Amino acid sequence: PEVHIESSTARITAENCLSLLADCHLIVEGLDQAADKKTLLETLGNKHTVVSACGIAGSRLNNIESRRIGNSHISGDFTTVCDAAPLYAHKVGTVANYMTAYILQLYGEQHADFAR
Secondary structure, eight states: OOOOOOOOOOOOOTTTHHHHHTTOSEEEOOOSSHHHHHHHHHHHTTTSEEEEEOOOOBSOOTTOEEEEETTEEEEEOSSOOTTTSOBOHHHHHHHHHHHHHHHHHHHHHHOHHHHO
16 A cells, blocks of 8 residues: 655644645544644544544553544543543553554455455
């Protein structure tokens, strides 16, 4: 597969979100601030495929789940925020694996020849 990467130092806002990411087919969100994440999901969540995390702090793994909202796929525990608990590599990695599994499933369905 072909990947095209462009970098930008602009902060994502409601005003520039669509223009910054208009050409993206898949957006994998890794924003730290909840307000920025909310802006991205509200602005692009029904127009583009957005893969996001919510609740990656703490050490518990038994409450990780995935939800689909519009075109957005969100993984995490949906409760534990980074301000309330420390980050642990095993949980961050597990949530990232959930996100990756969704992306591979999505592209496996859209590009059956790519998945072989």
